[in-house]
Amino acid sequence: MGMKFFGASVKRKEDPALLLGKGRFVDDLAMPGMLHAAFVRSQHAHAMIKSVDAAEARKLPGVVAVLTQADLPEPMRDRTLPLYVPHPAIKQIHMPAPLAKDEVRFVGEPIAIVVASSRYIAEDAANMVVVDYEPLPASVDARDAILPGAALAHKGAPSNIATQTPIKIGDTDAAFAKAAHVFREQFHLHRGGPFFIECRGLIASWNAATEQLDVIASSQGSHRFKRTFVDLLDLDDNQVRVVTNDVGGGFGPKGSFYVEYAAVAAASMATRLPVKWIEDRAENFVSTQQERDQHWDVEIAVDENAKLLGLRGKLVHDAGAYMTWGLVLPWIAATSVIGPYVLPAFQLELIVAFTNKITCTPVRGAGRPQGCFVMERMMDRVARELRIDRAEVRRRNFIKPEQMPYKVGLIFRDGRPVTYDSGDYPKAQALAIEQSGYEGFSARKAAALARGKYIGVGLSNAVEGTGLGPYEGATVRISTSGKVVVFTGATPQGQGHKTTLAQVAADHLGVDFADVSVVTADTGTIPFGMGTFASRTAVNAGSSVHLAAIEVAEKAKKIASELLEASPDDLEIKDGGVEVRGVPGMRKTFRELAYNAVGLYGFSMKGDRDPGLEATSYFKPEQSTYANSTHVAEVEVDIETGEVKVTSVLVNHDCGRVINPLIVHGQVVGGVAHGVGNAIFERLMFSAEGQPVTTTFADYLLPGATDMPRVTVTHTETPSPLNPIGVKGAGEGGTIAVIAAIASAIEDALSPFGARIAEMPVSPERVLELIAAGKARAPV
Amino acid sequence: MKPAPFAYHDPTTIAGAAELLGRFDNARPLAGGQSLVPMMNFRLAMPDHIVDLNGVAELAGITVGETVSLGAMTRQRDIEFHQGLAEACPILREALLQVGHRQTRNRGTIGGSLCHLDPAAEMPAVMTLLDATLHAAAWNKLPRQISMRDFAVDFMDSALEPGELLTRVEFAPWAPGHGWAWREFARRHGDFALAAAGVLVALTPRGDIDRLAIVISGLGPRPVRLTSVETAAAGAKANDALVAAAVAAASRVSAQDDIHASAAYRQRIAGVMAERALRAAFERARAGSPAHV
Amino acid sequence: MSESSSEIRDIELTVNVAKRRGKAEPRLLLVDFLRHELGLTGTHVGCEHGVCGACTVMFNGHSARACLLFAAQANGADIVTVEGLANPDGSLNVLQEAFREHHGLQCGFCTPGMLITLTEHLRDNPDTTEEEMRVALSGNLCRCTGYEAIVEAGLDAARQLRDAGKERA
Structure with a gap:
């Protein structure tokens, strides 16, 4: 089978509709009789609800219903959302209820839902609902939250500590005892939020006659939503269907099921009409999950040659009010510290604290940027202290390709030992250094300095667990039209899955890419699915399409061999049919074969074949595949204002075999932009009382077109041995390491002042403070 | 984020608009809408009546002569692309290019910006620099003139009385050959400045300061002129000492903390911007003054 | 409050070269009018405070935020949305x-x-x-x-x- 489409920069299937204004985002759809919802949300970070009075709101013309917790249907009323990923280290778990009952734990937590004939009226009415609160002390900073006597995020809880558990490799005490050098650093990492441009939303339609719930959502996983509705409402599998059409960005937090979705379904059940809720940006800032704060206090031990001996310390992670994804986020952060380096001993005390802020869940990179930042900053510290080039320190510590597969000695968040399957880390860095001109930078820096300009270069390396299980499935069907359709639970938000999955299928079925349709994220078309998160779709869904397409091709040949009375070995798939090799007239089209495969009314199926020219495959990876990247960033710092301009970024990226270079390039560059935001712009701020104070796009700064440098992306392709198509995930690699690279570059630019970067993001004001602190340490 | 209900009025004359604003309580004029409508969408502003000025043709227009007159409803875009204005008062365009984005300047008006009075906004600061005079009209009252210094009263609070309508702004352009510069520091292109400085300077044929104006904005509730520096500069050399004095004065302008920056940082940046603006303005004045042409 | 000013208004305008009519209460944002009254859902709502630009349309020849205009202001206006950009044969421009x-x-x-x-x-x-x-x-x-x-x-x-x-x- 020639690979015509796999590996080619095929133009995307998704594009024409989106470019012509014919996308189908959830707010683009309307249903007869549809009502519009708005929420009454908590004004307090922590309070008891004494009463909710919706009497005036209910009287407003156009209002159809106002539901409080007491008005929710059984059995949803007293249930909470399910914990997606249980973990034995969780000491204490809190999950949110569809509408708050008597206690609210963050500003923005839904208390009541209003449904009306328009969103305008629903908002009018929501403002008329009177909530009587009894404010409680709020847990706001995770570091304070874990102290004895701290204000409790959940009234009556034994403490704010969700988890306190060690994560370890080897004997750190012994490693530190023999170390030539030990360095300690404290890091504060803030990660901001997803801030997709399309806010969340859904339409729920409860059909009382058929007792069916149909949901169209903006999500990252239709099947997860379906299972949650089934759980909350004790419905049968056949009673819920969730469809996700076009999604305007997800970046992680659209993968969670939110309480609003349950309340919207309840509102549809109460009114017996379709109900639409579109999150607005004001709600988005107080209700969509964020990633936010981690505080690290770590020591590194190295020998006299800068070889790593051990790393130990403490990580305090802010979970926010609830823990939708359990320990996934801090666990990934903790296990990502090791990166591409040989680390014989590691001990980290992981403490996860509840606070009265929005729940933290994975945002693009999902803890990895923090882990990478910690190790890469430590590498720079070692380089500085031992007066060795930053690249050289890393070079001395890389895991070598001949050590693959490499067992790190930790358990990853997928429950499997962290085992790097493949990758050539020294080569990745060597290429990045060569391609970026890193070696010649010091001359450029000196020349710039002579002109009064402060420029700096930084580099960083990351290893990224991608393609997590348990599976994603695909049904590949040649329909009786002769065209190919692929059904999968993967739920894209811009990654171009309809294109890449069609590329995989088209090669095996000898059809044009244009003749393959890909249907994603419709629970009515494939029974199981996990959705798109953790850079997992190319690995899981891609492999499933590959396996299913091969099976369909075999089946087509088998049927053709019967009809043509030829040996399957003499047949080949060609131009939308099967023909006898070398005899162009001797062929059966896919259309004919598909008809045959369906069977004839009243006749027995031939050869005991399963009906349909189709196959379903669920690829189940035995563990994560590990992608890697080296980032080199250059910055210029205005030392009078503290402004940092990222002037260039180069990424050498290895995500195994590349299905579509155009798309992977776009993923990496977009990921870099997200990292630039994390490094110098994006910060979610809260008052001491837990009130969010960055609640508009004028306060929370996303990078714009004038803030982004040109990004150069080069590829090393180390095929993964863990899946049949050799791919690894590509969606997050751009983001993970760039943050540390920018920190390194800023520090380099400010080396004349001895400024140190131990936090992200750094604002211009903070840069000036760090310059002053550096000067105070070592006056220049 | 949908606005609360209101009644909509679309007058076509100044008198008609003034009457509507005078007759109704809680009425707001709608100019370009680039600040008012976001506030309405957040329901931070909930007027009962919106008086849309976009149909009042006599409120818009630019005349450039011994004085420059800008109708209150003149769009920022039209100021940006007006060649005569760019020649007579080049700082206006330089500052305007930092106001929001193409889309917001296409709708935003000079009058709207002046009445909104965001403390970091460029247009109030430039009009303060130019000693502009604002003309206001009201129902059943005589029109009056307000100097820009008196117009900006406090944080987003103008001297306009309830029902009063800004109709146009006038200023005398500086003589040809003057130097100008607008410098601001904003986190991203088009953001409100954390601090800004505007400078106009006229040099004597010998290259000394004939006349100097410096405005600082983004620090306190309203733009501030560095009058002591301006007065002392008359007849002085355009040199480092003058720059140092301006930087010191800019750094003493009273400032407030907010989530974007501390007061101390803003003061420091005001000094940096003042220095950059002064040096650029001096350079332009030297290049433009008859002695050097 | 004058009666007529609070009433639902008839809006007549040109959108993508075609004459269109619709109804709007005074507070209806232009972007909601285009999307939900005229069915032109190609123009998107991203922030409703004039920062993100997803709702940008051409309004009388110049780009403008459709979340910062009221539909009432568009009476008689000439608007171009993303649906109006394609070549006459419907292909991508x-x-x-x-x-x-x-x-x-x-x-x-x-x-x-x-x-x-x-x-x-x-x-x-x-x-x-x-x-x-x-x-x-x-x-x-x-x-x-x-x-x-x-x-x-x-x-x-x-x-x-x-x-x-x-x-x-």
């Missing part, structure tokens, strides 16, 4: 095709605003530099692409439009 060629869109949600902004920019600045284009795009947020591919698409379209202009001349 030069700019749209360049977006596809350069992977200038991922989720596609900000794309309509980007296209309108660039349509105006290329019309008014046929010889645009990259820097000018980035400034022009600074009022449109994209969270997927990092802008690079959008800029490349815009510059490519500018080249093609210039070449086509020379051929005609």
Whole structure:
């Protein structure tokens, strides 16, 4: 089978509709009789609800219903959302209820839902609902939250500590005892939020006659939503269907099921009409999950040659009010510290604290940027202290390709030992250094300095667990039209899955890419699915399409061999049919074969074949595949204002075999932009009382077109041995390491002042403070 | 984020608009809408009546002569692309290019910006620099003139009385050959400045300061002129000492903390911007003054 | 309160060269009118406070935020939305095709605003530099692409439009 489409920069299937204004985002759809919802949300970070009075709101013309917790249907009323990923280290778990009952734990937590004939009226009415609160002390900073006597995020809880558990490799005490050098650093990492441009939303339609719930959502996983509705409402599998059409960005937090979705379904059940809720940006800032704060206090031990001996310390992670994804986020952060380096001993005390802020869940990179930042900053510290080039320190510590597969000695968040399957880390860095001109930078820096300009270069390396299980499935069907359709639970938000999955299928079925349709994220078309998160779709869904397409091709040949009375070995798939090799007239089209495969009314199926020219495959990876990247960033710092301009970024990226270079390039560059935001712009701020104070796009700064440098992306392709198509995930690699690279570059630019970067993001004001602190340490 | 209900009025004359604003309580004029409508969408502003000025043709227009007159409803875009204005008062365009984005300047008006009075906004600061005079009209009252210094009263609070309508702004352009510069520091292109400085300077044929104006904005509730520096500069050399004095004065302008920056940082940046603006303005004045042409 | 001013108004306007009519209460935002009254859902709502640019439309010849205009203000206006950009035969125009060629869109949600902004920019600045284009795009947020591919698409379209202009001349 020639690979015509796999590996080619095929133009995307998704594009024409989106470019012509014919996308189908959830707010683009309307249903007869549809009502519009708005929420009454908590004004307090922590309070008891004494009463909710919706009497005036209910009287407003156009209002159809106002539901409080007491008005929710059984059995949803007293249930909470399910914990997606249980973990034995969780000491204490809190999950949110569809509408708050008597206690609210963050500003923005839904208390009541209003449904009306328009969103305008629903908002009018929501403002008329009177909530009587009894404010409680709020847990706001995770570091304070874990102290004895701290204000409790959940009234009556034994403490704010969700988890306190060690994560370890080897004997750190012994490693530190023999170390030539030990360095300690404290890091504060803030990660901001997803801030997709399309806010969340859904339409729920409860059909009382058929007792069916149909949901169209903006999500990252239709099947997860379906299972949650089934759980909350004790419905049968056949009673819920969730469809996700076009999604305007997800970046992680659209993968969670939110309480609003349950309340919207309840509102549809109460009114017996379709109900639409579109999150607005004001709600988005107080209700969509964020990633936010981690505080690290770590020591590194190295020998006299800068070889790593051990790393130990403490990580305090802010979970926010609830823990939708359990320990996934801090666990990934903790296990990502090791990166591409040989680390014989590691001990980290992981403490996860509840606070009265929005729940933290994975945002693009999902803890990895923090882990990478910690190790890469430590590498720079070692380089500085031992007066060795930053690249050289890393070079001395890389895991070598001949050590693959490499067992790190930790358990990853997928429950499997962290085992790097493949990758050539020294080569990745060597290429990045060569391609970026890193070696010649010091001359450029000196020349710039002579002109009064402060420029700096930084580099960083990351290893990224991608393609997590348990599976994603695909049904590949040649329909009786002769065209190919692929059904999968993967739920894209811009990654171009309809294109890449069609590329995989088209090669095996000898059809044009244009003749393959890909249907994603419709629970009515494939029974199981996990959705798109953790850079997992190319690995899981891609492999499933590959396996299913091969099976369909075999089946087509088998049927053709019967009809043509030829040996399957003499047949080949060609131009939308099967023909006898070398005899162009001797062929059966896919259309004919598909008809045959369906069977004839009243006749027995031939050869005991399963009906349909189709196959379903669920690829189940035995563990994560590990992608890697080296980032080199250059910055210029205005030392009078503290402004940092990222002037260039180069990424050498290895995500195994590349299905579509155009798309992977776009993923990496977009990921870099997200990292630039994390490094110098994006910060979610809260008052001491837990009130969010960055609640508009004028306060929370996303990078714009004038803030982004040109990004150069080069590829090393180390095929993964863990899946049949050799791919690894590509969606997050751009983001993970760039943050540390920018920190390194800023520090380099400010080396004349001895400024140190131990936090992200750094604002211009903070840069000036760090310059002053550096000067105070070592006056220049 | 949908606005609360209101009644909509679309007058076509100044008198008609003034009457509507005078007759109704809680009425707001709608100019370009680039600040008012976001506030309405957040329901931070909930007027009962919106008086849309976009149909009042006599409120818009630019005349450039011994004085420059800008109708209150003149769009920022039209100021940006007006060649005569760019020649007579080049700082206006330089500052305007930092106001929001193409889309917001296409709708935003000079009058709207002046009445909104965001403390970091460029247009109030430039009009303060130019000693502009604002003309206001009201129902059943005589029109009056307000100097820009008196117009900006406090944080987003103008001297306009309830029902009063800004109709146009006038200023005398500086003589040809003057130097100008607008410098601001904003986190991203088009953001409100954390601090800004505007400078106009006229040099004597010998290259000394004939006349100097410096405005600082983004620090306190309203733009501030560095009058002591301006007065002392008359007849002085355009040199480092003058720059140092301006930087010191800019750094003493009273400032407030907010989530974007501390007061101390803003003061420091005001000094940096003042220095950059002064040096650029001096350079332009030297290049433009008859002695050097 | 005067009666007539609070009533639902008939709005007549031109959208994408066609005469359209619809109804709007005074507070109805133009973007909601276009999307839900006229069914032109290509224009998107991203922030409703005039920062993200997803709702950008051409309003009387100039780009404008449709979330910061009331439908009542559009009576008699001439509006172009993303639905009006294609070639007469419905195929992608030069700019749209360049977006596809350069992977200038991922989720596609900000794309309509980007296209309108660039349509105006290329019309008014046929010889645009990259820097000018980035400034022009600074009022449109994209969270997927990092802008690079959008800029490349815009510059490519500018080249093609210039070449086509020379051929005609």
